[in-house]
Amino acid sequence: MTPAPPAGSLDAMTSSAGAPARIRIGSAPDSWGVWFPDDPRQVPWQRFLDEVSAAGYEWIELGPYGYLPTDPARLSDETRRRGLSVSAGTVFTGLHHGPDVWERTWAHVAGIAALTRAMGAGHLVVIPSFWRDDRTGEVLEDRDLTAEQWRHLTTQTERLGREVRDRFGLRVVVHPHADTHIDTEENVSRFLDATDPDLVSLCLDTGHYAYCGGDSVELIETYGERIGYLHLKQVDPAVLAQVVADEVPFGPAVARGVMCEPPGGVPALEPVLAAARALDVDLFAVVEQDMYPCPPDKPLPIARRTREFLRSCGGPGRPDTPTGPEK
Known part of the structure; x- marks a missing residue:
């Protein structure tokens, strides 16, 4: 029997195999x-756990390793009693530096991957290292990779x-990110074209x-099998224009x-979700509104409003009536 969709699941088409x-x-x-x-x-x-549950979400990411408890038994207890499940863990890597950084990278990744798997998640979000410091703006290395560094990045x-x-x-999903070497449409396409789809998704x-000038709908329609x-999340176009003009980190x-x-920014999320539904595959869509730092009382009302907005983006028909999380 097909399990009932969990809370927070948007209505989607039925796949060719008959499962939604x-x-x-x-x-x-x-x-937060x-x-x-x-x-x-x-x-x-x-x-965070209390409020994300109160806002109506049932799926979370682990966030920076060590913020949430790293003992799987304790974290399982803390999430379960709040009705939460984990969708992914996150790691930062600098793989364009080549094989010399592999052992250090793997030591960092393995602990996070083990916790992610222990929590029943299936994805590991991989974020490339920054070419300039995201807090101070200090330039750490050239913003453009050499041909050799591109080979290192893709093969590693x-x-x-x-x-x-x-x-x-776990399935590795690489996260294009501002101020990294996988950022613009050109760099994202170059990265995807040079990597094995059986090993690397996006x-x-x-x-x-x-933020980096790309069109999410076009990317989904062009590289759907890699998503x-x-x-x-959305960006404020007026603030972004000033950020770009001033070269702000x-x-x-x-x-x-x-x-x-x-829905106050770009891109419009309704067409993004419509394009994602058209792929006819199960996907997690995790809300991430960067707000560091922010007043402690600011996130919860935004999280509630965002969840309701996203539930209104279900396309034709209404979103499924949730009956509980999928375990």
Whole structure:
């Protein structure tokens, strides 16, 4: 019997096999202003879990490793009693530096992948390293990769995808991100064209892709088979124009409010979700409104409004009436 869609699942078409393809909506610590494992300006992890559940979400990401408890038994208890399940973990990598960084990278990835798998999730979101510091703006390296660095990036990411799949049963989804080397339409296409689709999929972040000048709907329609995961966010076009003109680094740009509450920015999320539904595959779509730092009382009302807005984006017909999380 086909399980009932979980809360937060948007209505989707029926696949050729007869099972309903779903877009499952979740949220993440990022939407509560959490960027670091420990920072006095961030809400405590207990408050995040309480509020994300109160806002009506049933799926979360782990966020920065160490923010939530890293003991699987404790984290399972804390999430279960709030009706929450984990969709993915997140790692940062600098694989364009080549084989010399592999051992250090794997030591970082393995612990996060183990916790992600223990929590029953199936995805590992991989974010490339920044070419300039996201808080200070210090330029760390050239913003353009050499041909050799591109080869390192693609081959080492494939290696990561293979190892994570074989050892932990997780699917690597690479996240194009502002101020990294996988950012613009040109760089995203180059990366996808050079990597094995059996090993590397994409986490399309609608806000970051718009921030870097890309069209999310066009990307989904062009590389649909590579879309393995979604992050939903919007950018304020007026703030973005000033950020680009002033060459503001990503962290200070966020502090200026470049990422905004839907539906007040770009891209429009209705056509993005419609294009995603047309792929006829199950997808997670995790809300991530970058707000670091932010007042502690700001995230919850935004999270509630965003969830209701996204439920209104179900396309023809109404979203499914939820009956509980899929386990």
